[in-house]
Amino acid sequence: MEKPGFLNVIDDFENQLTDKKNFLKVLKKHVSCYENEKEVLLELSNDITQVRTKIDLITVFSSRLKSLFYFTHAVVSLVDKQQQTYYPFLIDREALQIKHRDELPSLLASRFFLDDPFISQAHGSDMPVSFLLDDIIHKPDIPGFLKVNYECGIKEAMIVPLKSKMETIGHVLMYSDRIGAFSDDFKAFISMISSQLSSAVSNIKINEEIEFKEWVNEVLLDISNNLATVRHRKDLLTVVNAGLKKLVKFTHNVMTILDETGENYQVYVTDPDSPTQKFPKYPEALMRSNPVNDGVYTAASGSEGPVVLDMTSFDLDKAPLWFKLNYAAGAREMVINLLPGKAERELSFILFADKKGTFDAAALNIIERISSQLFTAASNIAANEEIVNKEREKSFLLNFSHDIAAVRSKYDFSVAVEKAVKKLSSVKGYIIRLIDNDGVTTSSYVYDSTATFINDPGFKQMIATRFDIKDGIQDKVLCSAEPILFITDQEMRRPVVPQYVRTWSDMGLRKMIGVALRTGSKDLGILFMETDVVNLPILKGICAQISTAISNVLVNEQLITYKSMLEVENDHLKEQINTIYNSAEIVGSGPEMQQVYQLMSIVAKTNSTVLLMGETGTGKELVARGVHKGSPRKDKLMVKVNCAALPANLIESELFGHERGAFTGAFERRIGKFEQAHNSTLFLDEIGELPLELQVKLLRVIQEREFERIGGKTTIKVDVRIIAATNRNLEEEVNAGRFRADLYYRLNVFPISLPPLRKRIEDIAPLANYFLARHSKNTGIKVTSISGKVIQELKSYPWPGNVRELEHLLERSVLLTNGSTLREIYLPKTRFGKDLSVNQTLEEIERAHIIQTLKICGGKIAGSGGAADVLGTPSTTLHAKMKKLKISKTDYLSQAS
Numbered sequence: 073m074e075k076p077g078f079l080n081v082i083d084d085f086e087n088q089l090t091d092k093k094n095f096l097k098v099l100k101k102h103v104s105c106y107e108n109e110k111e112v113l114l115e116l117s118n119d120i121t122q123v124r125t126k127i128d129l130i131t132v133f134s135s136r137l138k139s140l141f142y143f144t145h146a147v148v149s150l151v152d153k154q155q156q157t158y159y160p161f162l163i164d165r166e167a168l169q170i171k172h173r174d175e176l177p178s179l180l181a182s183r184f185f186l187d188d189p190f191i192s193q194a195h196g197s198d199m200p201v202s203f204l205l206d207d208i209i210h211k212p213d214i215p216g217f218l219k220v221n222y223e224c225g226i227k228e229a230m231i232v233p234l235k236s237k238m239e240t241i242g243h244v245l246m247y248s249d250r251i252g253a254f255s256d257d258f259k260a261f262i263s264m265i266s267s268q269l270s271s272a273v274s275n276i277k278i279n280e281e282i283e284f285k286e287w288v289n290e291v292l293l294d295i296s297n298n299l300a301t302v303r304h305r306k307d308l309l310t311v312v313n314a315g316l317k318k319l320v321k322f323t324h325n326v327m328t329i330l331d332e333t334g335e336n337y338q339v340y341v342t343d344p345d346s347p348t349q350k351f352p353k354y355p356e357a358l359m360r361s362n363p364v365n366d367g368v369y370t371a372a373s374g375s376e377g378p379v380v381l382d383m384t385s386f387d388l389d390k391a392p393l394w395f396k397l398n399y400a401a402g403a404r405e406m407v408i409n410l411l412p413g414k415a416e417r418e419l420s421f422i423l424f425a426d427k428k429g430t431f432d433a434a435a436l437n438i439i440e441r442i443s444s445q446l447f448t449a450a451s452n453i454a455a456n457e458e459i460v461n462k463e464r465e466k467s468f469l470l471n472f473s474h475d476i477a478a479v480r481s482k483y484d485f486s487v488a489v490e491k492a493v494k495k496l497s498s499v500k501g502y503i504i505r506l507i508d509n510d511g512v513t514t515s516s517y518v519y520d521s522t523a524t525f526i527n528d529p530g531f532k533q534m535i536a537t538r539f540d541i542k543d544g545i546q547d548k549v550l551c552s553a554e555p556i557l558f559i560t561d562q563e564m565r566r567p568v569v570p571q572y573v574r575t576w577s578d579m580g581l582r583k584m585i586g587v588a589l590r591t592g593s594k595d596l597g598i599l600f601m602e603t604d605v606v607n608l609p610i611l612k613g614i615c616a617q618i619s620t621a622i623s624n625v626l627v628n629e630q631l632i633t634y635k636s637m638l639e640v641e642n643d644h645l646k647e648q649i650n651t652i653y654n655s656a657e658i659v660g661s662g663p664e665m666q667q668v669y670q671l672m673s674i675v676a677k678t679n680s681t682v683l684l685m686g687e688t689g690t691g692k693e694l695v696a697r698g699v700h701k702g703s704p705r706k707d708k709l710m711v712k713v714n715c716a717a718l719p720a721n722l723i724e725s726e727l728f729g730h731e732r733g734a735f736t737g738a739f740e741r742r743i744g745k746f747e748q749a750h751n752s753t754l755f756l757d758e759i760g761e762l763p764l765e766l767q768v769k770l771l772r773v774i775q776e777r778e779f780e781r782i783g784g785k786t787t788i789k790v791d792v793r794i795i796a797a798t799n800r801n802l803e804e805e806v807n808a809g810r811f812r813a814d815l816y817y818r819l820n821v822f823p824i825s826l827p828p829l830r831k832r833i834e835d836i837a838p839l840a841n842y843f844l845a846r847h848s849k850n851t852g853i854k855v856t857s858i859s860g861k862v863i864q865e866l867k868s869y870p871w872p873g874n875v876r877e878l879e880h881l882l883e884r885s886v887l888l889t890n891g892s893t894l895r896e897i898y899l900p901k902t903r904f905g906k907d908l909s910v911n912q913t914l915e916e917i918e919r920a921h922i923i924q925t926l927k928i929c930g931g932k933i934a935g936s937g938g939a940a941d942v943l944g945t946p947s948t949t950l951h952a953k954m955k956k957l958k959i960s961k962t963d964y965l966s967q968a969s
């Protein structure tokens with residue numbers, strides 16, 4: 073191998089071969105110099121082959137080479153063949169002459185073109201090239217680092233090409249602040265080690281590449297591990313960026329998602345460090361839905377893998393808002409990658425950089441690898457979000473159903489709805505319209521009281537107006553099982569625009585969702601709400617519950633109205649009862665009579681026919697008068713006809729009147745009771761006694777309210793209210809053929825049964841006192857009280873003649889009494905069969921009384937009207953007593969005495 077150092081020695085040697093002595097001296101010196109150089113070269117060679125890292129190589133330069141030659145510092149640059157550039161690869165920072173210059177970091181990060189006037193002098197050459205900086209520094213396109221070196225005092229530079237397989241892979245750039253540093257020796261020496269240096273550099277580069285790849289893999293693995301734990305969308309980019317920022321020099325990023333239609337995309341998740349956050353329009357950009365054919369997204373669709381976009385090449389005016397904001401934040405290059413994998417809705421991953429050329433092949437490779445991990449993470453998040461959403465929906469609807477279950481009034485309802493709807497964060501306003509009773513219009517029921525526009529005159533008018541259901545909007549909602557979305561702008565283009573749509577437009581309500589409110593198949597109304605985001609399951613759940621609540625509130629409101637109506641009516645009835653009770657002087661306040669009063673008050677005001685039933689003397693006529701007095705006819709006298717009192721032919725005339733000469737003895741025209749009772753009440757007492765032939769005539773008057781007098785031709789129309797009374801069982805009379813069924817049904821419109829006195833023992837004392845007071849007042853006999861013994865006796869008596877019998881008994885007894893207290897009562901003997909003797913034992917009296925009562929009750933012991941009932945004792949007690957007193961059927965089923 074030829075060694076330039078050795079040749080130099082020969083040259084020197086040749087020059088100095090002047091004499092023999094000198095020759096040997098020179099030879100010796102040069103041989104030792106050569107030996108020394110050889111040794112150095114060998115050592116250096118050894119060192120270079122040991123080089124594994126940049127530091128090893130730096131040591132070669134800084135200690136080994138510097139011990140042989142003078143230079144200030146050396147830099148190894150590498151060539152990027154593809155881009156035709158070179159860039160610093162290895163520097164000895166300590167020795168660097170320009171280490172304190174501000175430009176250093178940017179110079180170290182820069183790339184320089186191979187055709188610049190500096191490197192082009194040596195690139196492609198096999199030998200080192202040195203030159204004075206003064207000679208080239210003023211040339212155009214001189215690289216910046218050379219200028220800085222020059223400014224720092226560097227005077228000379230040497231470029232040593234590094235070659236591998238005939239190709240220049242880089243250069244050693246050596247600098248010196250002295251002219252003449254790069255001697256031929258130096259050049260020859262560095263030439264000799266240049267191929268070793270090239271191998272060392274390539275080894276370092278390969279090592280570095282391997283290490284870098286391993287590191288990238290490690291970082292990606294880290295990201296992947298961390299992504300596996302991400303459950304929430306908001307954490308997604310934080311986790312990704314923590315690793316990705318180590319690998320790619322992007323500034324920030326964002327992910328987008330397509331909507332259900334596949335025609336629009338919007339932000340899925342943003343980088344928490346995005347510089348666009350500072351812009352006022354940031355929230356709008358977050359919410360905005362952008363068409364996929366907006367020019368930017370279009371560039372990515374259809375392409376497999378990441379697409380790099382030069383942001384400066386877009387027309388900003390036409391670009392989507394998010395693009396403008398990112399541009400304004402300094403982004404100049406972006407890469408957009410549609411996430412691989414089958415997702416329901418396409419996701420994209422977008423990264424921004426402030427410098428063009430940031431996203432090189434290596435960066436794109438990493439972005440592509442991250443994208444597939446992102447897809448898996450997003451799928452996990454989507455699954456998690458679905459679970460969380462379902463849970464949230466469930467608990468939301470549960471809370472709402474709790475609130476709604478407590479709703480009783482419209483106010484409660486509006487509070488519950490407002491609370492629930494406000495939780496659906498995106499709702500800007502809502503209104504519930506209910507279908508009116510006419511079934512063809514709707515009216516506002518409740519609306520969002522917190523909305524900003526509620527005081528607007530247009531809104532006020534909208535809630536005060538009834539709108540036709542068939543307006544193309546409301547009917548559309550009511551015909552649909554699903555919520556319907558109305559875009560206000562589109563609806564405004566209808567030929568006929570409903571007034572409320574204009575109000576939506578004026579209020580800035582852009583998108584209105586209409587949902588039918590119905591229970592079962594019955595439509596109640598519509599919920600309109602303005603919202604961007606609709607959670608269909610929640611909306612449907614809310615509407616189902618709202619519908620139930622509305623129908624409950626409406627029913628409740630109706631009940632409250634009815635209740636207050638009933639209360640008013642009840643008060644009125646009570647008043648009427650009092651009037652009737654007082655004016656008719658009906659005595660008795662026991663439950664049986666209370667019921668009678670109740671019925672009287674209900675029927676009094678009407679024109680209904682009343683049928684009074686009850687034993688003789690129970691007060692049927694009194695009640696008839698009470699009903700009349702409580703009726704609007706009270707100002708006219710009630711007319712009474714006793715159907716039992718007259719023979720059939722006379723009753724007819726009595727009822728309908730006759731014309732003169734109608735029959736023998738009819739000397740004058742007679743006005744019948746029906747005519748007399750015109751505009752008043754006709755009381756037909758003892759109706760059960762009415763002869764059958766007259767029953768037909770009566771039936772006609774009752775049905776047609778018209779009749780003719782006997783012998784008369786003109787039909788007389790009357791307005792008569794009929795109250796009939798009987799002590800017979802009319803049903804039995806009908807069955808026996810003695811009473812016409814049709815008349816019975818005509819009369820039995822409003823039956824009132826008067827209880828016998830024995831069934832209302834509690835009324836006996838008040839009645840007795842009442843009659844006593846009345847009688848003593850009428851007769852002037854001052855008997856003012858009744859002894860307890862007498863009251864007891866009165867209570868024990870069965871009163872077959874009822875109140876009338878009591879009234880008469882009191883009359884008689886008062887006449888026979890001395891003193892102011894009635895102490896003796898003269899109950900009819902016949903009822904007990906024989907006089908009660910003072911000689912009788914209590915047991916005998918009791919036995920006789922029970923037998924007598926059993927006889928009156930026809931042998932009936934238990935049940936209504938039975939002896940136990942009359943005696944006011946439980947039937948079991950009566951049975952026991954009868955057994956004890958040896959009362960058998962023969963005692964009471966024989967002829968009643």
Ligand SMILES: Nc1ncnc2c1ncn2[C@@H]1O[C@H](COP(=O)(O)OP(=O)(O)OP(=O)(O)O)[C@@H](O)[C@H]1O
Pocket residue numbers: 657658659660686687688689690691692693694695757797798799839875876879
């Ligand atoms: N609850 C009462 N309070 C005061 N007096 C009463 C009461 N019930 C009946 N009387 C009196 O008893 C008598 C008989 O009553 P009333 O003529 O109304 O009975 P009635 O059922 O129509 O009898 P009849 O079937 O025999 O015609 C009357 O003098 C009446 O004033």
